[in-house]
Amino acid sequence: MDFQSYFPIWDKLTPAQQERLKNAVIPFEGKKGIILHNGDIDCIGLLLIRSGQLRVFVLSDEGREITLYRLFDMDICLFSASCVMPDIQFNIVVEAEKDTQMWIIPPCLYKELMQESAAVANYSNQLISSRFSEVMWLMEQIMWKSFDKRLAGFLLEECALESSEVLKITHEKIANHMGTAREVVTRMLRYFQSEGMVKLTRGTIEITDSKKLEELNEA
Amino acid sequence: MDFQSYFPIWDKLTPAQQERLKNAVIPFEGKKGIILHNGDIDCIGLLLIRSGQLRVFVLSDEGREITLYRLFDMDICLFSASCVMPDIQFNIVVEAEKDTQMWIIPPCLYKELMQESAAVANYSNQLISSRFSEVMWLMEQIMWKSFDKRLAGFLLEECALESSEVLKITHEKIANHMGTAREVVTRMLRYFQSEGMVKLTRGTIEITDSKKLEELNEA
Numbered sequence: 048m049d050f051q052s053y054f055p056i057w058d059k060l061t062p063a064q065q066e067r068l069k070n071a072v073i074p075f076e077g078k079k080g081i082i083l084h085n086g087d088i089d090c091i092g093l094l095l096i097r098s099g100q101l102r103v104f105v106l107s108d109e110g111r112e113i114t115l116y117r118l119f120d121m122d123i124c125l126f127s128a129s130c131v132m133p134d135i136q137f138n139i140v141v142e143a144e145k146d147t148q149m150w151i152i153p154p155c156l157y158k159e160l161m162q163e164s165a166a167v168a169n170y171s172n173q174l175i176s177s178r179f180s181e182v183m184w185l186m187e188q189i190m191w192k193s194f195d196k197r198l199a200g201f202l203l204e205e206c207a208l209e210s211s212e213v214l215k216i217t218h219e220k221i222a223n224h225m226g227t228a229r230e231v232v233t234r235m236l237r238y239f240q241s242e243g244m245v246k247l248t249r250g251t252i253e254i255t256d257s258k259k260l261e262e263l264n265e266a
Numbered sequence: 267m268d269f270q271s272y273f274p275i276w277d278k279l280t281p282a283q284q285e286r287l288k289n290a291v292i293p294f295e296g297k298k299g300i301i302l303h304n305g306d307i308d309c310i311g312l313l314l315i316r317s318g319q320l321r322v323f324v325l326s327d328e329g330r331e332i333t334l335y336r337l338f339d340m341d342i343c344l345f346s347a348s349c350v351m352p353d354i355q356f357n358i359v360v361e362a363e364k365d366t367q368m369w370i371i372p373p374c375l376y377k378e379l380m381q382e383s384a385a386v387a388n389y390s391n392q393l394i395s396s397r398f399s400e401v402m403w404l405m406e407q408i409m410w411k412s413f414d415k416r417l418a419g420f421l422l423e424e425c426a427l428e429s430s431e432v433l434k435i436t437h438e439k440i441a442n443h444m445g446t447a448r449e450v451v452t453r454m455l456r457y458f459q460s461e462g463m464v465k466l467t468r469g470t471i472e473i474t475d476s477k478k479l480e481e482l483n484e485a
Contacts, residue, residue, distance in 0.1 A: 105402070107410045134395035137402035161388060168387030169380060175391065176353035179398045183324070183356035186405045190445045191326045226409045 050150050053095055053121055059166035068160070073151040077101075077143035083127060086138030090130035092151045095123050099147025100208075103139050104223075113226030115139065116181040117208075125174045131158040132171075194227070198235050199264040201225060202245070202254060212254045269369050272314055272340055278385035287379070292370040296320075296362035302346060305357035309349035311370045314342050318366025319427075322358050323442075332445030334358065335400040336427075344393045350377040351390075413446070417454050418483040420444060421464070421473060431473045 050072055051057045057065065072095075077083050083101065084091050094101070101118040103126070118124055129135040131154045160167040188197055201224065205214050218236065222229045236252065239245045244260050246253040254260065269291055270276045276284065291314075296302050302320070303310050313320070320337040322345070337343055348354040350373045379386040407416055420443065424433050437455065441448045455471065458464045463479050465472040473479065 105406060107406070109410070111410060113409055132391065132395050134392045134399065136396075136399035137406075161391075162384060165381060165384040165387045168384045168391060172351065172380075172387060172391050172394065173353045175394050175398060176351050177355075179394060179401070180353065180355035182398070182401065182405065186401065186408070187324060187326070187356075189405070189408060190332055191328070191330065 050095070053097060053150070055121075055123075056166055056170045059170075060160070060164065064160060064164065067156060068152070071153050071156045073153075075149050075151050077147045077149065079143055079146050081143045082140060083143060084124075084139070084141040086140065087129070090154050091127050092154045093123055093125055093128045093157055094118075094141070095150045095152060096120055097148040097150065099143065099149070100145040101147060102142045102144040104142070105137070105139055111226060112140075112223040113185075114224040115185060116178065117144065123174055125171065125178070128152070128154040128157060130154055131161070132175075189226070194225075194231065195235055195238070196264055196266065197225060198232070198239075199244075199260045202252065203257065203260055203264060206254055206257070212257070214252045214254070215250060216252065217250065269314070272316060272369070274340075274342075275385055275389045278389075279379070279383065283379060283383065286375060287371070290372050290375045292372075294368050294370050296366045296368065298362055298365050300362045301359060302362060303343075303358070303360040305359065306348070309373050310346050311373045312342055312344055312347045312376055313337075313360070314369045314371060315339055316367040316369065318362065318368070319364040320366060321361045321363040323361070324356070324358055330445060331359075331442035332404075333443040334404060335397065336363065342393055344390065344397070347371070347373040347376060349373055350380070351394075408445070413444075413450065414454055414457070415483055415485065416444060417451070417458075418463075418479045421471065422476065422479055422483060425473055425476070431476070433471045433473070434469060435471065436469065 050069065051065070054068070060068065077099070083094065096118055098120050101124060102114055103116055103118065103124065104112045104114045106112055124141055126135065126139050127141050161171055198221075201221065202214070205216065206212055218232045219229045222232045225232070236245060236247055240247050242259070244254070244256045244263075246255050269288065270284070273287070279287065296318070302313065315337055317339050320343060321333055322335055322337065322343065323331045323333045325331055343360055345354065345358050346360050380390055417440075420440065421433070424435065425431055437451045438448045441451045444451070455464060455466055459466050461478070463473070463475045463482075465474050
């Protein structure tokens with residue numbers, strides 16, 4: 048499959064716009080762990096994912112992180128081109144969480160398309176609205192859901208993403224995802240272990256009672 | 267001043283679009299305290315504020331609130347027309363915090379304009395991006411700023427909004443703004459009082475040392 052079958056509003060572009068876009072996109076492979084976009088110090092462009100997984104997070108002055116959302120196959124990362132949208136006043140970091148094949152859409156070209164095509168502008172709108180909704184969901188979780196429930200939800204989500212009941216992830220990394228301190232994560236995981244929901248070994252967390260974790264998550 | 271001088275992209279509309287819009291907008295006065303929009307149970311339309319003040323907040327299942335942002339003269343509330351944007355998957359409540367004069371732009375007409383005009387679509391984009399940025403700011407505050415600093419910031423903001431050092435506001439109401447419990451607010455205000463920053467009487471909070479509050483807010 049090529050770019051045009053991945054780009055959701057390809058059919059809404061004029062032939063001339065299709066031509067300009069096709070000639071401008073750059074295929075790119077981001078190796079696992081690479082930082083693709085970092086706050087306002089770059090404006091790499093939109094990232095259309097062919098396959099792989101990106102993590103989008105914010106970073107505090109003290110170096111604490113919180114994961115906002117993840118992007119998967121056929122998703123588009125818009126905020127790595129935030130220079131085309133002056134009203135985006137926050138800084139995010141985009142990291143390849145797995146080896147990721149993508150196309151980079153140059154920011155200037157995308158800006159031109161947005162200005163001349165209502166379809167492209169409305170599509171951008173849709174993208175921003177979806178991400179906004181994800182962040183609102185996260186904020187409500189943080190505000191109103193206790194940490195044990197959030198952690199249960201996080202572990203279940205990771206299992207689904209990795210298709211495995213055994214997670215290779217450090218407590219430090221979980222803390223970064225959830226915007227908290229490592230000690231808080233370790234303490235809660237030990238509590239989960241004492242309740243028979245997980246089994247902790249060095250560097251891994253094994254889910255031993257996913258049903259109980261689900262009940263906690265949904266409680 | 268009339269509608270067209272308040273609507274920011276009036277000049278970017280065609281004469282026919284201007285005509286349709288002018289004939290469709292409805293002048294409206296929302297009295298202080300009225301709920302103008304409530305989650306997904308209505309879709310009143312866009313609200314363009316002529317004068318006054320709106321508060322936009324989210325509500326938890328348990329009835330807790332947190333203020334996302336406020337809107338003032340010439341601001342536009344877009345999410346009261348969230349039915350025109352299916353990717354907005356969260357529910358907000360819009361309340362008139364002061365008597366507010368506004369124009370209501372019907373959602374169907376706005377949707378038509380967005381679809382035919384790149385200028386309107388891009389303007390909507392801009393609006394969503396600004397609100398998104400405000401919510402991101404708030405989330406980072408909640409995640410990374412301790413409650414004493416947030417409360418100091420809130421009191422200073424209220425003073426600026428009311429142009430007064432004496433705030434007539436209950437602890438309950440502050441708790442609703444900040445997504446916390448009344449007791450937490452009361453405890454912190456008593457601490458502020460013991461530090462000479464405020465003076466508490468029944469129903470009012472007087473700022474007695476705004477410099478110290480500012481230092482705390484910026485620390």
